Amino acid sequence: MNLTILDAQLGTGATDRGRAGGRGRVDLEIVDGVISGVTPHDPDTSRRATDPGSTVIEAAGATVVPGLIDAHFHAYGVGLDSLEINAQPLSLVGIKGAARCGAALARGFTTVRDVAGGDAGLAAAISEGLVAAPEYLFTGPALSQTGGHGDEHPGVLNLCSGHGHMGEVVDGVDALRTAVRRRFRMGAHAIKVMASGGVVSPTDPIRFSQYSEEELRAVVDEAGRRDSYVAAHAYPAQAIRRAVRAGVRSIEHGNLLDQQVAEQMAEAEAFLVPTLIAYDAMNRRGDEAGLSADGLRKNREVLQRGQDAVRLALAAGVQVGWGSDLMGSLEDEQLGGLRLQVDASGLEETLRSATEVNARLLQLSDRGRIEEGLRADLLILPGDLADDPSLLWEERPGRVVIKEGRVVARDGRLLGPDGS
Numbered sequence: 001m002n003l004t005i006l007d008a009q010l011g012t013g014a015t016d017r018g019r020a021g022g023r024g025r026v027d028l029e030i031v032d033g034v035i036s037g038v039t040p041h042d043p044d045t046s047r048r049a050t051d052p053g054s055t056v057i058e059a060a061g062a063t064v065v066p067g068l069i070d071a072h073f074h075a076y077g078v079g080l081d082s083l084e085i086n087a088q089p090l091s092l093v094g095i096k097g098a099a100r101c102g103a104a105l106a107r108g109f110t111t112v113r114d115v116a117g118g119d120a121g122l123a124a125a126i127s128e129g130l131v132a133a134p135e136y137l138f139t140g141p142a143l144s145q146t147g148g149h150g151d152e153h154p155g156v157l158n159l160c161s162g163h164g165h166m167g168e169v170v171d172g173v174d175a176l177r178t179a180v181r182r183r184f185r186m187g188a189h190a191i192k193v194m195a196s197g198g199v200v201s202p203t204d205p206i207r208f209s210q211y212s213e214e215e216l217r218a219v220v221d222e223a224g225r226r227d228s229y230v231a232a233h234a235y236p237a238q239a240i241r242r243a244v245r246a247g248v249r250s251i252e253h254g255n256l257l258d259q260q261v262a263e264q265m266a267e268a269e270a271f272l273v274p275t276l277i278a279y280d281a282m283n284r285r286g287d288e289a290g291l292s293a294d295g296l297r298k299n300r301e302v303l304q305r306g307q308d309a310v311r312l313a314l315a316a317g318v319q320v321g322w323g324s325d326l327m328g329s330l331e332d333e334q335l336g337g338l339r340l341q342v343d344a345s346g347l348e349e350t351l352r353s354a355t356e357v358n359a360r361l362l363q364l365s366d367r368g369r370i371e372e373g374l375r376a377d378l379l380i381l382p383g384d385l386a387d388d389p390s391l392l393w394e395e396r397p398g399r400v401v402i403k404e405g406r407v408v409a410r411d412g413r414l415l416g417p418d419g420s
């Protein structure tokens, strides 16, 4: 099916040609899910030149940006208490996860990277079109050392959590190599490791590094031989330094980084994936969502530093992406993460983070910009984004989500295959 978007203003991620004449307006031609034309809008001829078989969207007054990409999403993060998540059958968690994916698509996210959990079943259900969802890339359960961020049991129980829906405790180089190979066998996009303490886990202060460098190197080596890469959860500068030295490509959170580490990241061409909304939402609503008192205290340790980390990283030349990291009922704040990053780095930079930079991070050369030959994953915002940046994070009537050339959501609601 062909689609024509008439008289749209391009947001960032647009081609230079599309921007010709300053804030010029363009027509977008979409054939078989791919952008086949980006041409200056001509009020006299554009409409007549439209293919009669094409569905037309009138976009006068609206802004079109590339479909959003969330590089730190948790489909299986159906609550803030991981013991409670693991007490539910995987099929139930998968169905709840599918609903969380659908909600993300309705907001304008056309691709997500799930960095703790996900499995081949959910991925197949999505690619077979059984559920409406963004394109779904997953790492499988995040790898954690005993007593690390993915070890979900309180220390007094004297056991480790073993294999959960979102994390798996694996110690030692040989066991890690096997665990990585198993993940790629089931279709993992990349590998996630816990390289420092975290907020929701019970026995690991945030400031400590996790996994030996030898273990991290083994994981990076295995992933590298699959042309894939490693994403590491890490807050303190020391933990980030060790991870990047071991070859980790994607630093998740990174709130406590300093200038020296930011420079090291830039040098190594590592990415930072800030997850600003997670701390903000947990701070306001963690209590109601089931976060422990200790978790709330740990959250405050990193909350204040998140936006500074984004600024430091950008100043050092780090490629800064974007992620949400919202668990349980907090998921409805996903778009609010864009607002927080705009506060830190501005509208243009944030949009690039959530589209072009994230696409590069995810090794997806077919999306993240509006250009001929790229996938028609698009978000139409009802107004002039340059004048009103809140159009990006507020779900107003007229918001239209297009995935692979098909209108999949309108006004925040998912549409069926027939467009109704």
Ligand code: ZN
Pocket: 198, 233, 234, 252, 253
């Ligand atoms: Zn994390």
Ligand code: ZN
Pocket: 072, 074, 115, 116, 325
């Ligand atoms: Zn996370």
